[in-house]
Amino acid sequence: MKLSPELIQKYNTPAPRYTSYPTVPLWENNVDGKSWEGLVEKAFQLYGKEEGITLYIHLPFCESLCTYCGCNKRITKNHGVEYPYILALLNEWNKYLKILGEKPKLAGIHLGGGTPTFFSPDNLYFLLGTIIDDCEVLPNKEFSFEGHPNNTSYSHLENLAELGFDRVSYGIQDFDPQVQKAIHRIQPLESVEKAVFNARELRYQSINFDLIYGLPFQTICTMTETFEAVKSLQPDRIAFYSYAHVPSSFPAQKSYEKDLPNELEKREMYEFGKEMLLQMGYVEIGMDHFAKPNDSLNLAKEEGELHRNFMGYTTSPSKILLGLGASSISDIHIGYAQNTKSIETYQSELKDSEWSIIKGHQLTELDVKVKELILDLICNHEAVIEDEIWDSIPFENQETIRDMETEGLLNFNNKLLSITEMGVAVVRNICMQFDLRMIAKKSEKLVFSKSI
Incomplete structure (x- = not known):
């Protein structure tokens, strides 16, 4: 209906x-570094020892600006920024290890951005290998990362697979050339095909496509071509997001305001896309998300064991999500904390062994x-x-x-x-x-x- x-x-x-x-705008900001340490220790004793912990690692660098994007990012072609940022991440991780007081069980890792594959395969291997060595990895763990089809190389996929990563999410958004040009996200179908082929060759268990409806110049006709490409590539999951037009926060979005669909057209796009996905055999998981019937997300939904956190829907029951990196958010069920958005401030404070928390909330x-x-x-x-x-x-x-x-x-x-x-x-x-x-x-x- x-x-x-x-x-x-x-x-x-x-x-x-x-x-x-x-929600973040309504936090009381009653958390500082010392009180956060106490909350994390309490939450770990309550939940973490049995369920394990999950990590979200924010890697904020991108080589070019995608104008639709609402993420915290830094646009640069200087890859010299990678190693200093990695050291800050490891400093923050070591602060958490001191609080936990033991080798934690690791239920999952997700790399978000920015563009995680901005970082070289070797630097990612060093960062993640160091963190994983500090943990007891649970048998049902979920390790995933966000990849840009244009720069996710075979070496990226191979190095991460060696560390246990078997899930990748590719930011597609739309395959239409005019739409891609408007949002400054130009990626040929051939690049996506290659990225998908490489992941499957390396036995990745789950490939997700991020798609967006409501973008400038999108029509039912252009979306038909996008979904035909999706049908040919058969990703395991689809995140079908509504474009969030907030030009007051992201001024680059003003460049195409007159080219956006109206409310009814936008809803028709969602209904059209949803029907296309259902015809392809996908199941609607919940808000924005679809998956194949045998995918773990759908199985968790059927069993009433679906969960949700800052990364979206997940099958992980872990109530402790520790966010590492500039602007990342931690959710430990009884409290939240967000790091500063400034990369320089984040690196400086972690270098001085300080927390880099700018806001938080004790529930x-x-x-x-x-x-x-x-x-x-x-x-x-x-x-x-x-x-x-x-x-x-x-x-x-x-x-x-x-x-x-x-x-x-x-x-x-x-x-x-x-x-x-x-x-x-x-x-x-x-x-x-x-x-x-x-x-x-x-x-x-x-x-x-x-x-x-």
Whole structure:
């Protein structure tokens, strides 16, 4: 079932993606270096010893600017920046090892950017090999990285495979030449084919494509060609993201404002792309994500064991995600911390054995309950609404939930709220009704991308 034009107009409002609760703009910033150490130690004792830890490593360098991108990045062709940054990462990692006090179990690593494959294969091998040697790697670990098809070489894939990496995500976005030119992300189909072939030759178990709808000059016609290319390459997973147009934060996006599709056209693009993927045999996992039926993400969804963190949907049950690198965010279930976005400041502070934390949040007991509720809604499309949370929601938001039920977006009976097939499209809007932190600050203007 599809949303009507009236519902699209009603619910296409700015909304968080809920990779965290509270969302970053609503953190209380009540965490400093010393209190963060105490929280990490507590969380490790509660969860980490059994479940292990997951690492997110932010590698922020890119050789050219992709204008659609909202990530923290540094544009440079100077590869001399690699080694000093690696030393800072290892300094931060060693600070965490001191807190943990033992050889941690490692459940996963994800390299994000920027462009991780900006770094040479040898430098990546040195960085990651050092970290992995400090850990006990769990048998069901997931090691993945983001690769640019233009510069992910066979050596990159080979070196990372030797370390246990068997998952790669290629940032495709769109195959149409005019769209690629507008967003300054030009990569021929031949480059993508080669990157996919190399990964499969080296026995990578999972290949993901990132695709975006709502880009300048995109039409149903151009998207047809993109999805035909996807069909020929058969990636295991698809992340099908809505383009986030936030020119106030990313001025380069102003260059093509007049060339963007309108709200209805954009929604039609999503519905078209979704139908194409379903016809190819992919299963809709949740917000933005699709996978083949035998993929571990879909199996986890079917078993009710899907999880979500700052990296998106995951099968890892680990509640401790430690972020290393400039701007990276750590989520230890009972607290968050984000590093400074300045690469120079990050390197300088880690060189002096200081933490480089600029903001954070220690969750209250109610925060944890709301966080778990929102994760249930986004991962499983249903949740039990405890009286404590329901009674904390203003009458206005309770009425909105009842209106959504009348509109066929959800069912709410005897404390169990379940999202309908049509309601999945507005899951972010549904989660907002339980976002007690945002409701309390509703008079403040917060910057989020639109939900549809």
